[in-house]
Amino acid sequence: xxxxxxxxxxxxxxxxxxxxxxxxxxxxxxxxxxxxxxxxxxxxxxxxxxxxxxxxxxxxxxxxxxxxxxxxxxxxxxxxxxxxxxx
Amino acid sequence: xxxxxxxxxxxxxxxxxxxxxxxxxxxxxxxxxxxxxxxxxxxxxxxxxxxxxxxxxxxxxxxxxxxxxxxxxxxxxxxxxxxxxxxxxxxxxxxxxxxxxxxxxxxxxxxxxxxxxxxxxxxxxxxxxxxxxxxxxxxxxxxxxxxxxxxxxxxxxxxxxxxxxxxxxxxxxxxxxxxxxxxxxxxxxxxxxxxxxxxxxxxxxxxxxxxxxxxxxxxxx
Numbered sequence: 001x002x003x004x005x006x007x008x009x010x011x012x013x014x015x016x017x018x019x020x021x022x023x024x025x026x027x028x029x030x031x032x033x034x035x036x037x038x039x040x041x042x043x044x045x046x047x048x049x050x051x052x053x054x055x056x057x058x059x060x061x062x063x064x065x066x067x068x069x070x071x072x073x074x075x076x077x078x079x080x081x082x083x084x085x086x087x
Numbered sequence: 088x089x090x091x092x093x094x095x096x097x098x099x100x101x102x103x104x105x106x107x108x109x110x111x112x113x114x115x116x117x118x119x120x121x122x123x124x125x126x127x128x129x130x131x132x133x134x135x136x137x138x139x140x141x142x143x144x145x146x147x148x149x150x151x152x153x154x155x156x157x158x159x160x161x162x163x164x165x166x167x168x169x170x171x172x173x174x175x176x177x178x179x180x181x182x183x184x185x186x187x188x189x190x191x192x193x194x195x196x197x198x199x200x201x202x203x204x205x206x207x208x209x210x211x212x213x214x215x216x217x218x219x220x221x222x223x224x225x226x227x228x229x230x231x232x233x234x235x236x237x238x239x240x241x242x243x244x245x246x247x248x249x250x251x252x253x254x255x256x257x258x259x260x261x262x263x264x265x266x267x268x269x270x271x272x273x274x275x276x277x278x279x280x281x282x283x284x285x286x287x288x289x290x291x292x293x294x295x296x297x298x299x300x301x302x303x304x305x306x307x308x
Contacts, residue, residue, distance in 0.1 A: 003299040004292055006225070007248070009233045011265045014245045017238035019161040022171050025149040028178040032142065035179075 126151070130194040138186055145185075149178050152195060156202055162261050163206030165246050173209055177202045196275075203258070203276045210254040222251060222302045251298055256291030263288050 130151070136144040153174060160173040181201050188197055225248050233241070245265065249257045262268045262276060263284075273288075274281045 003296050006228075006230065006233065007245075007260070007264055007295065009230075010225075010236075010241050010245050010248070011267075013233060013236050013238055013241035014265065015238075015267075017161075017242040019154075019158040020167060020170065022153060022157045022174050024153055024171060024175045024178065025146050027171075028149055028175050028182075029143070029146055031175065031179055032145070032182055036142075 127193045127195075131190055134185060134188060134190075134194065137182075145178075145182055148181075148194070152198055153178070155195060156198065159199065159202045159266075160206060161242075162246075162265055163209050165243060169209070173205055177205050180205060200276055200278075203262075207254060207258050207277075210257060222248065222298050226299060226302045248295075252291060252294055255287060256294055259284060259287040260291045260295070 130148065133144050133147050137148070156174050156177050157170070160170055160177065164170045164173055177198065181198055184201065188194070225244060228244075236244070249260055249265075252260065258277065259273065262273045263270075268276065270281050270284050270288075273279075273284045277284065279287065
């Protein structure tokens with residue numbers, strides 16, 4: 001009998017072996033819950049950065065809007081001050 | 088002679104990183120299976136619930152498939168603790184990949200691909216054992232004594248014997264000879280092409296033969 005036939009024969013006998021009984025449902029669910037909690041925890045600092053960024057950005061945007069409304073062309077301003085004397 | 092023995096040359100097969108190339112979303116075709124059976128329909132319904140946000144429904148899938156997965160993973164590790172860890176890992180990875188499941192094949196086939204990948208990675212991490220003891224044990228085992236072995240003993244010897252080979256060779260021989268998978272099924276499980284499976288099986292058998300012959304020469308001296 002060569003090594004391949006011996007391998008096949010050994011495999012034939014080994015296939016009759018019942019695998020160990022396992023019940024992993026509880027452990028898997030616990031691992032999944034832990035992972036989910038870790039993901040949420042790792043996102044929390046990012047959420048705080050986003051909130052802080054928004055807190056600063058909103059008043060800045062409002063102030064910028066006001067400033068934009070009151071901006072005028074500096075050339076026109078100079079022209080008005082000189083009473084049209086440049087022409 | 089089996090049909091995969093006539094691989095023409097001993098050229099090096101492309102060194103595909105099997106684990107990286109195994110897509111999880113594809114189907115695993117297997118003749119004679121009916122996708123529309125009750126079990127598969129129940130799986131599909133449960134998967135929809137899980138993907139829809141009911142994570143607890145996943146427990147039902149685990150309970151339905153853990154026996155089969157345990158059987159598969161027993162080929163990858165005979166250490167009970169490591170074996171249980173592997174079974175858990177299969178279900179954790181399956182859960183994470185579940186949104187990619189396309190239902191083109193029964194869930195159990197898709198799960199088998201994940202199990203194969205997890206087992207293969209386990210072998211890649213594991214250190215190979217010293218090669219002298221099992222090959223000599225195997226060689227010295229009388230042909231007729233193989234039949235008389237207890238299945239557990241045969242399983243342990245087979246495991247020790249295949250552990251002498253690199254993971255890729257070990258994987259292809261396990262699937263082809265131990266699990267009696269066809270070339271097509273082996274290709275689907277590993278993500279290799281059918282030609283690749285044939286070449287890999289041929290090379291693995293050749294390595295095993297070389298080990299066997301080396302052990303014989305060792306005793307002849």
